[in-house]
Amino acid sequence: MNPKNTIEEDVEVSFVPMAYIKDGYANEAKFDRRQWRDIKLGFTHFQNNDLGIAKITPCFENRKSVIFKNLYNNYGAGTTELHIFRPIVFPIIAEYALYISKTENFISNGIANFSGAVGQQRVGKDIIGDYLIALPPLEEICKILSSISKLFLIVDGIGNDKDQLYSYIQKTKSKILDLAIRGKLVPQNPNEEPASMLLERIKAEHPESKKKAKNAGDNSHYQNLPQGWTECTLESIGSWSSGATPNRSNKMYYENGTISWLKTGDLNDSYIDYIPEKITDLALKECSVRLNPKDSVLIAMYGATIGKIGILNIPATTNQACCTCITYSGIYNKFLFYLLMAKKKILQMKAEGGAQPNISKEKITSFPILLPPSQEQIRIIQVVESLFQRLDNITAEL
Structure with a gap:
């Protein structure tokens, strides 16, 4: 600890x-050049x-600490507010x-052992020198340092590029x-009413859906269809x-x-509270x-806004560029909202037209989906919103 250099002046x-x-x-320090005679006294020595x-x-x-590297002529001196550790062998x-x-x-150990007046407190040489560490074999140390370096590169990359972190989020x-929409986010419960029975009940309550509904009983072509x-x-x-x-x-x-009369520019991929x-x-x-009543789900069909969605927090009408769904009993609007969000790119690819491509209402309503039981829809919504909130909290700190 705190060795002295012996070199020519x-x-x-x-x-x-x-x-x-x-x-x-960080493990970084910059330095100036000086003659040894000018700094050998009154400064801390290192190499x-x-x-x-x-x-x-x-x-x-x-955490101001550093391994000195690439010093001029191998040696240096500097601030007296450093303790220097020089490895004996490796x-x-x-x-x-x-x-x-x-x-x-x-x-924390250093802070607990500070000495000196407030504002000029220091950690003594013996506190640092006597600090007990776990010393693994040399080969293990090399592996540890390699892993730390790789992780720090990742962390530094994220820390230096907020846009990249936002993209990751x-x-x-x-x-x-x-x-969520493939049944991989939450576990299935075999005791819950299957979605096929839910659809049968919807048909009974809404006779007009009978001629439209795709046969829900034969799912043999879906080899890995989630249970229920x-x-x-x-x-x-x-x-x-x-x-209109x-x-x-x-x-x-x-x-x-x-x-309220909504245009697609009013859609915000969230709840809609105000329509000018x-x-x-x-x-x-x-x-x-x-x-359309409160809680209706909306999706844009025209131009650059295709696939943009929203949920009404107020009753509203829309123009012809917007398609609205009032979900049936047993279908949760937030599940439909997240489903449409997940399928946005696929729906956009179905758009046709030149200067202002559009996707028709018929293409939207005929779009095939996998439907979970009602209770599983609730669990999916809860997990998605919990995870999204955590990610949004990270975004808010950027």
């Missing part, structure tokens, strides 16, 4: 003030492969000690949704409609209107618009 060496040592988990650990607050708590021991010096336990959300799930189409699980645009030249359709444009009761009566 006219040798040019490195000089390292405390400000030149990076804090945190290549020595470990320097800051001893004064707050530098110690901030330089790699110093690197192992570096990572120990950055652990929470090491820092979005991909993670996509993967969660993919697992069934195949159907989107039209089997709700009442779908597209809207009341004649703009008829002011009586718009002036002093109180009924309104139409009148006359427009609702005379035009091909439906007043």
